[in-house]
Amino acid sequence: MFRCSQCQPGTQKKKLFKAEGYWIYECSKCSHQFADVQTNAEHADSVYGDDYFVGGKAGYPDYVRDASLLTKRGIYYGKVLQKYMPPGSILDIGAAAGFILKGFTQCGWQGIGVEPNARMSAFATNEVGVDVRHGTIEDLEIDRQFDLVSMIQVLPHFYDLNKGLERVAALTKPGGYWLIETWNKDSRTARFLKSAWHEYSPPSVLHWFSPKTIAFFGGALGMKVIARGRPTKKISGAHAKSLISYKIENKPVDKVIRPLLRLIPEKLNIPYPAEDLFWILLQKQSVHSNHKSVFADGKE
Numbered sequence: 507m508f509r510c511s512q513c514q515p516g517t518q519k520k521k522l523f524k525a526e527g528y529w530i531y532e533c534s535k536c537s538h539q540f541a542d543v544q545t546n547a548e549h550a551d552s553v554y555g556d557d558y559f560v561g562g563k564a565g566y567p568d569y570v571r572d573a574s575l576l577t578k579r580g581i582y583y584g585k586v587l588q589k590y591m592p593p594g595s596i597l598d599i600g601a602a603a604g605f606i607l608k609g610f611t612q613c614g615w616q617g618i619g620v621e622p623n624a625r626m627s628a629f630a631t632n633e634v635g636v637d638v639r640h641g642t643i644e645d646l647e648i649d650r651q652f653d654l655v656s657m658i659q660v661l662p663h664f665y666d667l668n669k670g671l672e673r674v675a676a677l678t679k680p681g682g683y684w685l686i687e688t689w690n691k692d693s694r695t696a697r698f699l700k701s702a703w704h705e706y707s708p709p710s711v712l713h714w715f716s717p718k719t720i721a722f723f724g725g726a727l728g729m730k731v732i733a734r735g736r737p738t739k740k741i742s743g744a745h746a747k748s749l750i751s752y753k754i755e756n757k758p759v760d761k762v763i764r765p766l767l768r769l770i771p772e773k774l775n776i777p778y779p780a781e782d783l784f785w786i787l788l789q790k791q792s793v794h795s796n797h798k799s800v801f802a803d804g805k806e
């Protein structure tokens with residue numbers, strides 16, 4: 507089972523609860539949460555098959571239909587980053603069909619994506635016009651470093667988190683950045699809903715983070731947190747309905763809520779109340795880093 511590399515050896519973990527039939531554990535030292543799932547390179551192949559992008563459930567009902575929303579998301583982050591650095595080279599991990607990477611390129615960034623689903627990476631390259639390589643970040647050969655590595659809603663899916671982050675650190679230029687967007691296990695929503703929180707959906711999701719645990723994992727690899735915030739996010743009605751109906755399936759509330767779902771138009775873009783979602787920007791420490799850490803003054 508997973509062990510945070512910097513908490514070894516012999517760190518205790520506690521069982522929290524079961525979600526989707528898998529135990530969720532918490533590291534007693536750093537509070538990182540992870541699922542009891544045996545993972546290897548084939549894990550990514552089986553979980554992020556074509557069904558993940560078109561099959562609904564915990565994945566996407568139709569990822570390609572959300573193209574313009576996703577491209578706007580890349581543009582949103584391109585604008586966020588302007589405050590901290592000029593555009594440069596980018597590595598986008600978990601690039602899927604390349605829409606978010608395309609948004610970054612429209613803000614002046616240039617680079618490549620990595621995506622474990624072969625159909626998605628081919629679509630990105632052939633139809634969207636961005637260079638997305640087929641593979642996992644844990645295993646794919648990449649022989650250059652980047653100014654920025656973006657990990658938008660992908661870190662919880664790394665099949666080998668320790669190895670993946672070590673590779674990402676090696677692929678980051680000195681003074682380069684990581685932009686991470688992920689769900690906050692310490693948010694009010696997550697703590698209130700416990701196992702019913704939508705992000706507790708193993709085996710596609712394997713890890714649950716907070717700004718503090720990201721700072722901890724990044725810090726062990728020479729990365730310092732320099733900014734964080736909450737994204738404004740919209741999701742399509744179709745995606746919202748798919749997520750909700752998966753969560754209520756076979757539960758007592760199903761009868762009450764399912765008829766109401768039909769009232770949500772598929773194409774409507776719904777503002778997502780993103781209290782449980784955050785972005786965080788880290789910089790690889792070098793003599794040239796001059797940003798003040800947002801954790802340095804003791805504030806979260």
Ligand SMILES: [Zn+2]
Pocket residue numbers: 510512513517533534535536537538
């Ligand atoms: Zn730990």
